[in-house]
Amino acid sequence: MNVNLLGYRPWSGQRRGAWRTPWPIARVALKMIFRQKLFWLLYVAALLNFLLFASGIYLFSQIDIEALTNNRATPQMIKFWTDMKMTLQKQLKLAGDAETYRNFFWFQGYFTMAILALAGATLVGGDYQHGSLPFYLSKPIHRWHYLIGKMAAVAVFISMLTTVPAILLFIEGMLLSEEFVNAPWPLLWGVLGYGLTLTVVLSPLVVMLASWLRRTVPLVMVWAGLLFFCRIVADVLVDLLRYDPHWRLIDLWNLMFVVGSWCLGVTPDRGGSERVRQLSLAARQPPVEAALLVLAGVFVVCIVYLHLRIRAVEVVT
């Protein structure tokens, strides 16, 4: 062993406050996920949804009926085709309005769930599995610095999958509509509000589940159960058995959808034709206040659990 090739040298620099330590924790966490090929595979799949929306918005904005008919159509025909275009755009929710973003967030959720299960197991579960927690907590930091760092990393993933692509869609829509000056800013706040709702609820939830379950497979199972099984149960109860819409409060992703739709200023309508919606009562949703209350409860439970759980030494009595 080449001990002392370079002699030990003391260090006497200026130390910074512990409040800055969440950044290196988050940076290292992001680096660890970015090194996984599975992450990039899922991320590319998630971007396909974004590309679908982006190209749809672009195509509909570029269809010029008069040009397509070479100015040979009658005004009635032009009106007919224009109405057709607008109806199709509306039905596919590709008009670049609030409904577009509401649908984009909803569909993006499936990819977000998959990536968060992977991220949670790698970022936090791995720290338990490999005994890394004593490494972090033996340094001059508080457990909240560790938690904030980890939650910030999860928040970056959520934003990369939802808020950032949604903002890009907004910019695209703004540029194509040539209304740069009169841009629909409330819509942007709505997008940011929806993204913030997802980030604030999902970040502690992922970290909490990962610190509880630790391993990838149980985490994916519980995560899927929480977000898909609960939805199926809620749909059966409300749509088929005609229970009160408050039963949808057990569907966490739907709750974020309700709050996000409220941020965007649209009804929390999950799609389907008007007739189907009337028949199945799929449009019945709990009030936004109730959804907010449940999400706040989930947030508080996660934070309390993490406060109790994150310790360098696990005391088993």
Add this chain to the structure above:
Amino acid sequence: MVPMSLITLTHLTYRYGAHLALDDVSLVLEPGAIGLLGPNGAGKSTLLRLLLGLLAPTAGGGSVLGLDLQGDSGQRRGLVGYMTEADALVPGLKGVEYVTLAGELCGMPYRDAQRRAHELLTFLGLEEARYRKLEEYSTGMKQRIKLAQALVHDPPLLLLDEPTSGLDPAGRDDMLSLLRLLVQEHGKSLLLSTHVLGDVERVCSQVVILVGGRVVRQGRVDELRTSRRDRYRLEMEPAEHVAAFIGALQSAGLTVLSSESQREVSVAVPEGWSTRGFFALARDADVLIRGLQRDDEDLDQLFHRVMDEEGRGEAQRGSEPPGAVHHAGAAVDQLDPAAEARS
């Protein structure tokens, strides 16, 4: 600046639920290399975690480097480097990234932490492995990188939990040489928790022996070893005359304690015995004495003597009537409430 007293503990007690892990520990340790000895479950790791602030004392208190145990543990951890017994690595990171992260967590700016990480990895002989992922490291490399992360912020005190665990003899020698170097040439103090007596003997000048959560011996190694003026170790030849020589020793009133080989013998001498007597008896038995030294207790013997004394003490306490106070280890779980309250 290291204060006169490195660690001061007063009636420090820690319980894991009903299990008493540390029982009324009071200590004053001076700067230097201190060995923390004890069998498994003696409370060594618990004591390190308490000093670091990872656990809060159930009762009692103390200070580390002048900082109160009940005070800001973050400030204390800023002055202490901790090397865990378990791996405590972050898989997926490269060696240099891991040590850089440790530096940043200690409040070092990124560039400083990175430069320091490179310096330390070179110092510890890991310069060629610094860009390898931690999961590819051998046990010896893992131990060294754990030492690097503990040293990154240049703390005056290192708390080392079994630093030679899992190392082969060569790796163990390297690690102990490094620790000695840090103490002797760079003025570091270290608290070395181990159950390998040889490690302590090679590095430490002070020793604390914990048994069942209690301090049973504490002090300088050379002071704790019993100075046995009545015992000698003799080395002689030729081997065929040694039996006659042993007979002569016994006839002269000496007690032969052990005859480890054909050439070595340990004896206890009566009061007033002069070493010249050995040579006179040797001449008569036609034996040449090649070595004569006082048979002082080594650390291994000291530790086993302490353990034996503790074992006898435990047995004595065990014969006491029900309700008597017990201390050690898992037995505490079975205490009756009255005894527990008294303890």
